[in-house]
Amino acid sequence: MAIEFTAHTDEARFYSPMADFEEDVVEIEFREDPLTGQQTRVVPQVFPMPEDRPDVSAYVSDDEGCFFCPDMVEEATPEYPDFVDADRNAVGESTSFPNLFPYGKHSNVVVLTEDHFVPIEAFPAERLRDGIANALEYVHDVRAHDSAAYGSINMNILPSSGSSVIHPHLQTVVDDHGTNDTRRRVAAEREFHDEHGRSYWEALLEEERDGNRYVGSTGAVEWLAPFAPIHHWHVAGVTDVTGVPDPDDDVVADIAAGLENVLSYYASLGLNAHNFSIHLNEGEASPVVVDVVARAPFDDGYVSDAFFLQILHDERVVDAAPEAYAPEVAEHF
Ligand SMILES: [Zn+2]
Secondary structure, three states: OOOOOOOOOOOEHHHHHHHOOOOEEEEEEEEEEEOOOOOEEEOOOOOOOOOOOOOHHHHHOOOOOOOOOOOHHHHHHHOOOOOOOOOOEEOOOEEEEEOOOOOOOOOEEEEEEOOOOOOOOOOOOHHHHHHHHHHHHHHHHHHHHHOOOOEEEEEOOOHHOOOOOOOEEEEEEEOOOHHHHHHHHHHHHHHHHHHHHOHHHHHHHHHHHHOOOEEEEEEEEEEEEEOOOOOOOEEEEEEEEEEEOOOOOHHHHHHHHHHHHHHHHHHHHHOOOEEEEEEEEOOOEEEEOOOOOOEEEOOOOOOOOOOOOHHHHHOEOOOOOHHHHHHHHHOOO
């Protein structure tokens, strides 16, 4: 078998105050990502799930001074350098412009909506599709102008996911450096392709399609809960497209449709924050893949879901195993 799913379980023992100080045993499962070998710990009840569904209506309704609202965006956001045809770019309702606080040589922002806030349970695929298409136009412009082997289109929403601006937006990063994770991923994808003569992702889908981590498909994109999730309730969308898709390619609408489904699943859990990344890396070994994860629900006094293990130990820690939640996600497909 080309793909190996490696896992083992340790037991932690203690005398529990929750059970009259009888011995209690907690199982911690360790899994290795079949592509990169990255380790994930499955730790019961590690996610800071609030008792009540958060009510953020007061926080998200204050649009005073928002740079991304339609009446401010043209005076408060930057204009593109000359290699991009437009000062700012519009696709549907979305508007894009350079990131005022760039993360790399080529870094932009795509404001997704004219509305100041849209909750994840009401995020229509069409708005995501137009925003992703807008970001892809930028990636094409960059690659026509400069060498940039690595690219990604990313999203945060609400402060608990790392977003400092409430107004829904994407962030594109395109350069020749890649991130640590991208470099690891692309190197492993190339190694797999060299060894097996085909893409890891194609082989993975073949392995997973009839299994208990498979979620479903939206057009040509197939979705699954990865064996060793990167973060909580991780769902990955796998395409058979390599390179940078055309903005009006069907795969863009297919990705957006799948994202809408995953976000609707997160909303059904009472969650309100997520991150996603659409990976756009060069080479036949690296098809376009989407990773989407849930983040700690934003509320007054929320607890971050990233602590010393993720930040200082580069360790992946999740609450639920993919086999447990994949069937629940599938109900939204
Ligand atoms: Zn706004």
